[in-house]
Amino acid sequence: MNRLLYIIMLLLTLQAVCQERQNLLGRIITGPNGVPDVFVINKTAGVEVKTDDKGYFTIQAKSGDGLIFYNSKIIVREFTLNQDSFKTSPLVISVNYGPQELDELVINKYGKINSEGLGIVPKGQKRYTVAERRLYTASAMTVGTVIGLDPILNAISGRTRMLKKAYEIEKLESSLTLMGGLYNEDEIMENYKIPEQYVRGFMFYAIENKEFAAAIKGRNKILANFLMTDLAEKYLKLIANDK
Template sequence: MKITSLIALFLFAVQLAFSQSENPVHGKVTTEGFPTAGIEVINQTSGSVVVTDASGKFSIKAKVGDVLIFAGKNYTSRRVTLNQKDFGKTGVETNMNQEAIQLVEVEIKKEVDDVKPEPPAVAPLRSVDNILNSPTNMMVYNGAIIHGLDFVAIGKMVGNLFKGKKKDKVISNIEMKEYISDNFNKDFFLNTLQLKEDEIEIFLEFCYADAKMSTLINNNNVLEITDFLISKKEEFRKLKN
């Protein structure tokens, strides 16, 4: 009985000494399942600071009950109070969330090249002697029609009158999805439009239903499509509310 009591007392003393002394605690920081480098790990109790490496891992001295603060630029800070399990092999697994970047104002300006048109070149006047001595004597009629009608150009103009107006190509939803995927990444919808991840597909279907989307993709103007998506986001929010 005395031996059992002594063993229990010894184990309690060891645990108490461990909890009051600093020991290395290991851990890993991830964001959406991917390792996150450059996150500061601060022991609020002792004031020591380390930074996660390229694999998102860190090691810092601490003791049971210490508070670790995880902070990084564009990330939401997290606090973790250490317990006995955190000093084991598994260590501290922490997930960081990126802060949404608010787009205050976007101003799009069309650049215009500042090129001044050059005045047309003026041909020098020819003297009467030069005209008479010219290989093509303008004073003698040779049967050619000078400044005659350009029948080829007139034929093209007449043909254009009978051509119908070219219609825009009809863009399918699959082609729209491919275009959006090629020109807009996931961060644009999460950060710029501030949509939730499960709202992105529903929002795009809402945009595809607008005939203007097909016209803009036909024109291949990314700036106009960006404005269109921002305006549609406001309509989408009103519908949800």
Template sequence: MVISQSIEINGYIKSKKNIENIHVINKTAKIFTVTNNKGEFKIYGSINDTLTFTSIQHKPKSIVLDKNIISSKTCEVNLEELINELDEVTVGKILTGDLYSDINNTDGDPPINFYDVGIPGYTGKIATQSERRLSEAGEFKPKMLLGLLTGGIPLNPILNGISGRTKELKQHVRMERKADLLRTIKVNLFEDFFSIHELDESLHADFFYFCEDDPDFYTRCNGTSDIEVFEFLKEKLKQYKQNLNTKDD
């Protein structure tokens, strides 16, 4: 009876690479989780359930929960490092495909940056075109009207506010950020999500646009864990399928 029931498995990943945030999926029970910074994970499973492990730094691996794992409630998994080597080519110097070796083997001086000449420079995130335009346009605030008394009122924020250009630029920035976030989600979760949640392949793109249109999409998915994003996608998939059934009716 114990073996036939779904129990919580305590697992641990072993690898030479980073073992945090590895996706662990019970494909049989359709459950998803990720490892912590020690490579540990907890997931429910029953005998003969299939667990899959995926990561951009490791080769995918699948195991079947046997009697020993279920009885001990523990699971240790060794993941093999995924090495993306370039084909050997000859361009002046011989390149091996090992980036560190090739850099040391190349001639030429590195480009000069602002540190070399002793001047301050910006090292933060590079702004997008829409973000730069929004910054240049400025934002109108009521306290700017006090500048009328001193003759130092900034005109750009007022003119852009009146014309609606500032509002339009803010909308462009929001759209860019949502599109970038959606691309990141597709890269990180696309294959794993649809490996346990069925949806016709022709509807995949439409489903993700449906998620992006949700008013809470950016708040729910930006800066959150893969598990939280996965749960959001599950909620949206349920709504999406309900909408499809309504249209069919």
């Protein structure tokens, strides 16, 4: 009986050790080149680091943790770790550069030339983003019409699922931009007591809350402030439990 109890305790101890977070060495690249100054956020643990000038990073993580890779020049990428993630060192994550915004664009003439002005689309028609248009095209199967070849191929290839993911990431980036317009990092640290090294992680944590995302989209800062207080308390408990 004592021997059986010993074996059970040993197995439980080994399981607990295996579930503890450990240092994960990784590198973020685009093509053959490392990408510097990318925020690597473990949204599960609330830990954040930044890549060095060659794209390398080290972060505390374990299998099942969700990582987010973000800076102003790349398209946000999310990645869920598994046991194989720790078998390769460094873990290489490939990202893509996003479109770069111009500091200023001045148009002196023809300011009213657009799709509505040219009569291409009806006036007041809803305009879709690139990701929304691609998702609509990929998934359109209207009842009562002949089904085209593209939707069938997309259902087989999983392209629709991929485009849904791209659309979700686009919404995430949009919400993050809106939040940055309402709150700066100093304000988050001072008013909500979020430590400096966790600010970016908290921002991603907050915008995943549907009510908060809707509040900042509507620029309702009173409601956003109310929700932020509760979210900050929960986030501080989360990072305290992972220390």
